[in-house]
Amino acid sequence: MKRVYNFSAGPSMLPLSVLEKAQKDLVCYGDSGMSVMEMSHRSADYDVIIKEAEALLREIMEIPDNYKVLFLQGGASTQFAAVPLNLMNKNGKADYVLSGQFSTKAFKEAQKYGDVVAAASSKDINFSAIPATTRESFRADADYVHVCYNNTIYGTKFPAVPDTGDIPLVADMSSCIISEPVDVSRFGMIYAGAQKNMAPAGLTIVIVREDLIGNARDITPAMLDYKLMAEGESMYNTPPCWCIYVAKLVYEWIKELGGLAEMKKLNEKKAAVLYDYLDSQDYYIAPVEKESRSMMNVTFVTGDADLDKKFAKEASDAGLKNLKGHRSVGGMRASIYNAMPYEGVEALVEFMKKFAAENPKGEN
Numbered sequence: 001m002k003r004v005y006n007f008s009a010g011p012s013m014l015p016l017s018v019l020e021k022a023q024k025d026l027v028c029y030g031d032s033g034m035s036v037m038e039m040s041h042r043s044a045d046y047d048v049i050i051k052e053a054e055a056l057l058r059e060i061m062e063i064p065d066n067y068k069v070l071f072l073q074g075g076a077s078t079q080f081a082a083v084p085l086n087l088m089n090k091n092g093k094a095d096y097v098l099s100g101q102f103s104t105k106a107f108k109e110a111q112k113y114g115d116v117v118a119a120a121s122s123k124d125i126n127f128s129a130i131p132a133t134t135r136e137s138f139r140a141d142a143d144y145v146h147v148c149y150n151n152t153i154y155g156t157k158f159p160a161v162p163d164t165g166d167i168p169l170v171a172d173m174s175s176c177i178i179s180e181p182v183d184v185s186r187f188g189m190i191y192a193g194a195q196k197n198m199a200p201a202g203l204t205i206v207i208v209r210e211d212l213i214g215n216a217r218d219i220t221p222a223m224l225d226y227k228l229m230a231e232g233e234s235m236y237n238t239p240p241c242w243c244i245y246v247a248k249l250v251y252e253w254i255k256e257l258g259g260l261a262e263m264k265k266l267n268e269k270k271a272a273v274l275y276d277y278l279d280s281q282d283y284y285i286a287p288v289e290k291e292s293r294s295m296m297n298v299t300f301v302t303g304d305a306d307l308d309k310k311f312a313k314e315a316s317d318a319g320l321k322n323l324k325g326h327r328s329v330g331g332m333r334a335s336i337y338n339a340m341p342y343e344g345v346e347a348l349v350e351f352m353k354k355f356a357a358e359n360p361k362g363e364n
């Protein structure tokens with residue numbers, strides 16, 4: 001069976017070479033005589049895998065030594081509670097930037113634990129841009145500022161790291177992590193569900209500055225306490241062993257193709273094909289303001305819900321899968337993560353041209 005171009009927002013495409021390597025090792029890993037799926041997480045073989053995974057992620061992201069890297073479970077959504085439990089520990093205050101659904105969910109979860117306010121929001125423009133902030137937008141005594149760096153549903157991304165002065169910045173990077181270099185030292189913490197750009201669902205990455213951990217509230221569940229997780233080297237309990245193994249293969253793939261600088265070039269090239277086409281015509285509308293455009297999730301509409309539906313169906317029949325927009329916003333969304341080949345985006349643009357020619361507006 002032929003593989004399709006899968007534009008799913010998550011879980012999403014993995015590099016074919018990674019899937020093939022995983023397949024090759026599936027039944028017998030090295031000379032262990034067993035699958036990674038069957039291995040004790042405390043075995044010598046597995047110890048090498050998880051240590052290499054961490055070392056590779058540190059290398060490709062250039063993570064400074066004073067940051068812990070944790071391999072956790074529960075998805076990014078569990079971090080919506082873990083962040084306030086661990087970090088809202090000095091003044092009991094945190095400021096959130098509302099730029100879409102996930103940041104709003106994170107905000108509501110954090111409100112259970114303290115004095116949490118929305119420092120800025122773009123809800124009034126249907127989240128079609130990242131709200132502008134300055135240092136003055138945030139309360140000087142906030143324990144942290146939370147942002148969602150790339151908004152998977154709306155297709156927006158922060159054009160630059162927001163300036164929060166001395167307040168630690170916490171970023172949900174679920175849908176843009178390892179898509180380009182970031183200066184980790186600008187952040188107090190970065191977290192991401194792995195199923196968008198890294199690995200199968202089940203793994204959550206937390207990168208947290210050491211001085212921010214160790215002050216979790218007394219009521220913090222052990223599984224959400226960064227200090228316990230760091231002391232246990234992500235093995236307080238059984239980690240998502242197989243997902244970590246696949247993540248390691250993905251990090252190797254990125255390293256081999258030249259690291260995140262090269263990854264960024266490839267992603268920019270892909271996104272440009274789509275955005276340049278969108279900007280060159282008026283059949284499709286790209287609702288996101290240009291400076292807030294995401295390189296990973298590209299949203300567009302025809303302006304006619306029936307045509308949008310027809311588009312998604314016919315694209316699917318043509319092997320371009322999962323282009324229907326999120327159920328809450330409609331339209332179309334092409335998620336073009338690291339593993340989406342350039343040819344997939346080219347094929348999408350060709351399909352868009354054909355569809356526009358075949359379906360003139362106002363005549364259907």
Ligand SMILES: *Cc1c(COP(=O)(O)O)cnc(C)c1O
Nearest residue numbers: 075076077102152172174175193
């Ligand atoms: C997908 C996604 C989430 C939710 O992730 P889960 O791992 O399903 O909890 C949160 N934030 C962003 C930015 C996402 O893209």
